[in-house]
Amino acid sequence: xxxxxxxxxxxxxxxxxxxxxxxxxxxxxxxxxxxxxxxxxxxxxxxxxxxxxxxxxxxxxxxxxxxxxxxxxxxxxxxxxxxxxxxxxxxxxxxxxxxxxxxxxxxxxx
Amino acid sequence: xxxxxxxxxxxxxxxxxxxxxxxxxxxxxxxxxxxxxxxxxxxxxxxxxxxxxxxxxxxxxxxxxxxxxxxxxxxxxxxxxxxxxxxxxxxxxxxxxxxxxxxxxxxxxxxxxxxxxxxxxxxxxxxxxxxxxxxxxxxxxxxxxxxxxxxxxxxxxxxxxxxxxxxxxxxxxxxxxxxxxxxxxxxxxxxxxxxxxxxxxxxxxxxxxxxxxxxxxxxxxxxxxxxxxxxxxxxxxxxxxxxxxxxxxxxxxxxxxxxxxxxxxxxxxxxxxxxxxxxxxxxxxxxxxxxxxxxxxxxxxxxxxxxxxxxxxxxxxxxxxxxxxxxxxxxxxxxxxxxxxxxxxxxxxxxxxxxxxxxxxxxx
Numbered sequence: 446x447x448x449x450x451x452x453x454x455x456x457x458x459x460x461x462x463x464x465x466x467x468x469x470x471x472x473x474x475x476x477x478x479x480x481x482x483x484x485x486x487x488x489x490x491x492x493x494x495x496x497x498x499x500x501x502x503x504x505x506x507x508x509x510x511x512x513x514x515x516x517x518x519x520x521x522x523x524x525x526x527x528x529x530x531x532x533x534x535x536x537x538x539x540x541x542x543x544x545x546x547x548x549x550x551x552x553x554x555x
Numbered sequence: 556x557x558x559x560x561x562x563x564x565x566x567x568x569x570x571x572x573x574x575x576x577x578x579x580x581x582x583x584x585x586x587x588x589x590x591x592x593x594x595x596x597x598x599x600x601x602x603x604x605x606x607x608x609x610x611x612x613x614x615x616x617x618x619x620x621x622x623x624x625x626x627x628x629x630x631x632x633x634x635x636x637x638x639x640x641x642x643x644x645x646x647x648x649x650x651x652x653x654x655x656x657x658x659x660x661x662x663x664x665x666x667x668x669x670x671x672x673x674x675x676x677x678x679x680x681x682x683x684x685x686x687x688x689x690x691x692x693x694x695x696x697x698x699x700x701x702x703x704x705x706x707x708x709x710x711x712x713x714x715x716x717x718x719x720x721x722x723x724x725x726x727x728x729x730x731x732x733x734x735x736x737x738x739x740x741x742x743x744x745x746x747x748x749x750x751x752x753x754x755x756x757x758x759x760x761x762x763x764x765x766x767x768x769x770x771x772x773x774x775x776x777x778x779x780x781x782x783x784x785x786x787x788x789x790x791x792x793x794x795x796x797x798x799x800x801x802x803x804x805x806x807x808x809x810x811x812x813x814x815x816x817x818x819x820x821x822x823x824x825x826x827x828x829x830x831x832x833x834x835x836x837x838x839x840x841x842x843x844x845x846x847x848x849x850x851x852x853x854x855x856x857x858x859x860x861x862x863x864x865x866x867x868x869x870x871x872x873x874x875x876x877x878x879x880x881x882x883x884x885x886x887x888x889x890x891x892x893x894x895x896x897x898x899x900x901x902x903x904x905x906x907x908x909x910x911x912x913x914x915x916x917x918x919x
Contacts, residue, residue, distance in 0.1 A: 526845050529827055
């Protein structure tokens with residue numbers, strides 16, 4: 446196949462870019478993703494995941510079943526931010542401003 | 556891998572890679588970087604990557620962050636385009652009562668040369684019209700910005716490789732022994748290597764690596780969760796304390812802290828609260844589509860400040876543990892390179908020494 450063939454349509458990543466990442470030592474879908482943005486677009490690797498796994502399998506000489514899938518994360522399907530808004534507070538989400546403090550030892554750095 | 560190196564760096568995140576690159580600029584030493592995974596698979600690849608200065612306190616810590624931010628434009632010239640953008644940083648507050656604290660912050664930071672402005676609502680909205688009119692004010696500084704963490708770490712590694720640094724990925728360090736004045740480092744995939752000097756840059760695994768040298772390094776693992784929107788037309792021009800819009804239009808949102816060990820799951824409660832924060836800061840975001848969430852584990856020393864320098868009691872062993880590695884990596888790389896090559900640094904690292912955690916009897 447032509448090396449310029451697009452594998453990830455969202456981010457327009459081609460075979461050549463993926464094979465370059467594999468040459469650098471990438472051996473999972475997510476390794477390739479972080480170097481190339483392959484799979485980081487709106488479809489979240491639904492189109493490219495198995496194509497990339499096949500390329501990994503061929504290039505690394507490993508059976509396909511040994512190449513793990515990409516890590517899926519919520520919300521899985523594109524979701525309006527407003528519909529995710531929660532009513533409860535876990536107290537784990539902080540304000541950056543509130544962390545600026547002037548007393549030595551009092552603050553939590555970020 | 557060779558059998559012997561002058562310097563072995565454990566950890567190929569933003570800090571280990573920066574140290575490797577800055578040491579390699581001299582082209583004098585044989586250097587190996589070993590990592591248990593692949594670059595960007597840990598902390599350095601799961602961050603919003605603010606280069607954030609203005610409300611780092613006390614002001615001596617802000618000053619260090621400022622020097623590091625100042626190194627970024629030159630770093631980009633040396634290793635390639637890391638997409639560093641000095642956007643200016645806005646940290647909003649919602650109660651008028653917080654203005655006094657903001658003014659005190661501005662006064663303290665001015666003493667070390669960090670210019671912080673305290674804005675009222677109109678000034679905030681003039682700078683960043685998408686922010687909520689319910690904001691009472693904000694602290695602001697020109698010095699803050701952000702960087703592309705993927706490009707940053709990749710380019711540190713490539714520049715170091717060009718200077719003949721060797722990297723071994725997917726190769727966890729299993730043990731370190733000291734034999735005849737040299738470190739013997741046992742890894743999972745290769746024969747043991749010896750090294751004259753060793754640097755711990757293991758991020759959230761720092762404590763475990765310290766134990767191999769018989770040293771207790773008091774750090775915590777602190778999870779942060781982020782949500783990512785679809786690419787949107789450019790509408791946020793600054794780095795906001797809590798979110799930023801990336802070059803491609805995505806907005807990265809989140810600022811959370813949870814001590815749950817090395818657990819990188821995203822959880823619905825924090826994601827919902829993060830969405831709520833986003834809506835409070837920038838109401839229009841309620842209509843944006845979210846495509847993904849992610850979580851990363853920060854390393855944070857117990858008193859909140861980086862640990863940098865020699866390891867007391869273990870000759871030729873060094874440590875560089877942040878928080879905040881993205882902001883501080885150019886400076887820490889530079890200073891660690893000075894420390895290893897000349898034995899002293901241009902900025903005094905005394906405050907950041909591991910010694911501060913040791914009992915009087917352990918201080919040697």
